[in-house]
Amino acid sequence: MNAEGLGSIEYAVEHLGSRLIVVLGHERCGAVKAAQDALAAQAKVSPHIDSLVAAIKPAVDGTPGGDLDARIKENVRLMTQGLRAAGPVLHEKVMAREISVVGAYYDLDSGQVVFLKVE
Numbered sequence: 001m002n003a004e005g006l007g008s009i010e011y012a013v014e015h016l017g018s019r020l021i022v023v024l025g026h027e028r029c030g031a032v033k034a035a036q037d038a039l040a041a042q043a044k045v046s047p048h049i050d051s052l053v054a055a056i057k058p059a060v061d062g063t064p065g066g067d068l069d070a071r072i073k074e075n076v077r078l079m080t081q082g083l084r085a086a087g088p089v090l091h092e093k094v095m096a097r098e099i100s101v102v103g104a105y106y107d108l109d110s111g112q113v114v115f116l117k118v119e
Contacts, residue, residue: 001055001082010089019099021083021090024113025076026106032072036060069105073116076103080118 012018025032035056038045045053059075060066066074080103084094093099103116 001079001086002051006083006086006090009083013093013099014089021099021101023076023080023083023101023103024106025072025104027069027072027108029068029072029075032056032059032075033068036068036071073103073105076105076116077118079103080116 009018009021013021031052034049035053037043038049038053039057039060056071056075058078059071062078063070063074080101083090083101085091090099090101094101103118105114105116106112107114
């Protein structure tokens with residue numbers, strides 16, 4: 001996650017009293033699909049898209065031979081873990097059990113949200 005995104009989350013926690021952060025992946029995610037395709041083709045993309053591809057690459061690498069849904073869920077897992085560990089603000093509040101950071105998957109067709117087990 002970039003500094004601006006992390007700063008927004010920290011602001012919500014510290015100044016607005018947010019106590020729950022939900023990392024929500026969704027069915028047919030275009031960003032994960034684009035990253036998967038760019039990495040598979042070793043395609044040259046614009047610098048801004050390349051930063052997106054780089055952020056999602058660990059999820060693609062972590063699911064060799066994985067389908068798109070597996071990669072979306074892995075991306076949620078990695079982002080959830082990353083936010084929980086983001087210091088000093090979020091990590092300290094997670095450890096003190098003042099906030100929760102959870103991952104979920106949204107099925108666009110059914111409208112169902114399933115919370116994922118993220119260690």
